[in-house]
Amino acid sequence: MNNVSSRSQKNNVIANTIHNFNKYREFILFSSKYELKAQVANTFMGYFWWLLDPLFHMIVYTIVVTIIFDGRMEGFPIFVFCALLPWKWYTATVMNSANCIRSKLGILNQTYIPKFILPLIQVIVNFLKFVFGLLILFPMMYIFNIQLSVHFFEILFVIFINFLFLYACTLVVAHFGVFFKDMKNVLTHFIRLWFYLSPALYSLDQIPESVRFLWWFNPNTTLFESYRNVVMFESSPLYFQLSILGLISIVLIYVGLLLLNKNDKAYLKMS
Template identity: 75%
Template sequence: MEYSMENTKNAKKQNLITKTYKDLIKYKEFIFLNSKYELKAQVANTLFGYIWWLLDPLFHMLVYTIMVTVIFNARMEGFAVFVFCALLPWKWYTSTLSNSANSIKSKMGILNQTYIPKFVLPLTQSLVNFSKFLFGLLILFPMIFIFKLDLSFHFFEIIFVIFINFLFLYGSSLVIAHYGVFFKDLKNLLGHVIRLWFYLSPGLYSLDQIPESVRFLWWLNPNTTLFESYRNVIMFGSSPLYMPLAILGVVSLGLIYFGLSRLNKYDKSYLKMS
């Protein structure tokens, strides 16, 4: 009996993965076009257009730098870059998670007319905000020159950090997209949770400032691994935190599978919620 149940679970898991892969291939053009449309729509009524994707993280960095170094009189060499290494991925987080909460609900009009695999909608949000993240990375190069940072070959290891970052965000966005259909206030609640999450992450302060007795709690926060890894490859010329990143990668794959299974199970129920 146990052997039969295990075979059934494995078959369901394999069917889910196979179905997702086939849908991904089938709807790849829709994903590309929808992502392109979302990108254009976000800058359609703005004066600076795509330049805002550079200005937004830059302004946030300036505000936090002035607040910490001038108002609180804290001193840290290259603090602006230190903050930027956290703020840029953080902007990626906030936009992706916030938009994913409504990614299915906002497309109910289309979903009532034609079938679209639901995992495609949070994937679009992840790709759109990933594009903005890459655009924001352009600010790094003049900052590296201004603050006289020595780049090493470790900088290219940022690709692995970004990959794990994307997996974690996509897994989270799948889960949030599912529950966002059933809980109308989820997006508003997320705004407060995300804000608190940032202050509990080493974005404006270093881990050295956390008492050693409780520092292990910060390592339970995925942002610690990601922020520290970005800083290692950008600021300190060293490798990212491969072991914690690998663990986060496994957790992210678990989130992706859980999110896909929820979206697949409730696929036909979402339309009833509109």
């Protein structure tokens, strides 16, 4: 009996998610547009900040590594940029998702909104900023004499897996962010540590071979290396590792949806 009940609940979660996604599709689009406009409403540069922000970060890290620490690598700025752009997508999305349910509890007490939608909006908003930032890649590839190969179009698969992984993370973070007020503070330090343990400013070749395998447990390694393959090295992304990451992400998305569905009413009591 328990197995039947459990299976029924799982099926209901999937069915309800699909139903609510279709029902609230316009709300998702409207909220994403509103969020984008709100983020640039009080800035002089407006949407250009989405180009300048990752560009400035790339310049700073390039100066630090190549000049101060005397690091040498051909095309290093674009090497860093291929990691910084998806990393900015990740950090902005996860940090915003930590408070995306708690900050709207007043509205949620008055109007029902499926909770999985709120972190999804954050992923979409920052995905659009990520796509906007991709525009910088083309002049950079020209400057550093990097050829645009047919493999570049395989970036779509990398982005798709990146999207799945991000959404999986935001669902879990959004859930715990309701009950744990210091979630953002904890995430700030965790994300900073995670960045330096990811091959963003250095290549895997610089890691001692005896411990290099540990870096492959880091999802960023698969993502960063795949972006660099299609952009810089005229080769395919790491399909095998990406597929594993995709499967893990789907499982985590499912777990996140279960958490949000199970605690739907409990969230409202936290207001």
